Amino acid sequence: MADVMSDIEAGEAAVDAVDDGLVAELVARAQADGVKLTGEGGLLAELTRRVLESALEGELTGHLGHEPGERAEGGRENYRNGHRSKTVTTEAGPVQIAVPRDRAGTFEPQLVKKRQRRLGGVDEMVLSLSAKGLTHGEISAHLAEVYGTEVSKSTISTITDSVMAGMAEWQNRPLDRVYPVVFIDCVNVKVRDGQVANRPVYMALAVTAEGHRDILGLWVGDGGEGAKYWLQVLTEIKNRGADDVLMLVCDGLTGLPDAVNTVWPATIVQTCVVHLLRNSFRYAARQDWDKIAKALKPVYTAPTEDAALERFMEFSETWGKKYPAVVRLWEVGFILPVLFRSWGLCA
Numbered sequence: 001m002a003d004v005m006s007d008i009e010a011g012e013a014a015v016d017a018v019d020d021g022l023v024a025e026l027v028a029r030a031q032a033d034g035v036k037l038t039g040e041g042g043l044l045a046e047l048t049r050r051v052l053e054s055a056l057e058g059e060l061t062g063h064l065g066h067e068p069g070e071r072a073e074g075g076r077e078n079y080r081n082g083h084r085s086k087t088v089t090t091e092a093g094p095v096q097i098a099v100p101r102d103r104a105g106t107f108e109p110q111l112v113k114k115r116q117r118r119l120g121g122v123d124e125m126v127l128s129l130s131a132k133g134l135t136h137g138e139i140s141a142h143l144a145e146v147y148g149t150e151v152s153k154s155t156i157s158t159i160t161d162s163v164m165a166g167m168a169e170w171q172n173r174p175l176d177r178v179y180p181v182v183f184i185d186c187v188n189v190k191v192r193d194g195q196v197a198n199r200p201v202y203m204a205l206a207v208t209a210e211g212h213r214d215i216l217g218l219w220v221g222d223g224g225e226g227a228k229y230w231l232q233v234l235t236e237i238k239n240r241g242a243d244d245v246l247m248l249v250c251d252g253l254t255g256l257p258d259a260v261n262t263v264w265p266a267t268i269v270q271t272c273v274v275h276l277l278r279n280s281f282r283y284a285a286r287q288d289w290d291k292i293a294k295a296l297k298p299v300y301t302a303p304t305e306d307a308a309l310e311r312f313m314e315f316s317e318t319w320g321k322k323y324p325a326v327v328r329l330w331e332v333g334f335i336l337p338v339l340f341r342s343w344g345l346c347a
Helices: 002-016 020-032 043-064 120-131 136-147 153-171 227-239 256-263 273-281 286-300 305-319 324-343
Strands: 080-090 093-102 178-193 195-207 213-220 244-250 268-271
Touching (some): 120 136, 136 153, 195 227, 244 256, 256 268, 268 273, 273 286, 273 324, 286 305
Parallel strands (some): 244 268
Antiparallel strands (some): 080 093, 195 213
């Protein structure tokens, strides 16, 4: 929370540091001189150049320990040694900047590092466009048309490949030995594999022993996943260090309960309550949805197993004749796991 507040305060400070009158004057002068606001040679590019050069000069001053032209007692071991020209790709377009140098060659700029040709914002744009399904050629053409920035297809490939390497490292990182709860759910996203198509992406979201959420991994499926697929996924999670999961929550994924019992025999498999509610509405008339949701809440929020069973019996007596399919759905998805736990059959 403190980090979020510091970011907000920093953003507010940056806004306060900008004089609205000065901005208006700059825009008016640019329009009067026929200078465009964006693109190569535009006002934003020129402002970006000056800000970058000023920041780099400040970095060199901090490195050397003295201001430009300042005399130092006892002489200096290192001092400024001119500039070198460099073109960097920014969100405002390509910008040519003068990077300061030092005589000893020990200055390592941080804002625009040595051999760096793109600022971070450009990489983020490339990744965002790639995530939306654009090809490398389409991304290159888009950046050239909108920002006047020439980014080759090979450079775009390098940017996306670097992210893939980071994702692979994240996907194979070590996990905690025990997780109290793991949720497995699915979201359908558009994936380009020769052609763009909807593919299911499965996510394992865990609650750690400290109460924090942790995404264990993401797996792309083809819609026909069964016990063999889930056995492979859960074995991967176990091999990364997760020796035990107390409860796994899912929504009727074919073959998943059997795979869970194979990898973690003592794990309780529980159908997600949210999905149970949504599925219940499929068997009920629209005008009864709110009443059913209200009647079921005491069941899944009951403090004890016995109380949950009592509340479910009351629900069955009220709605069983009108909606037997809803009662059966909750018997299989919620009540039976509760009974197994109370009878000690879940192990």
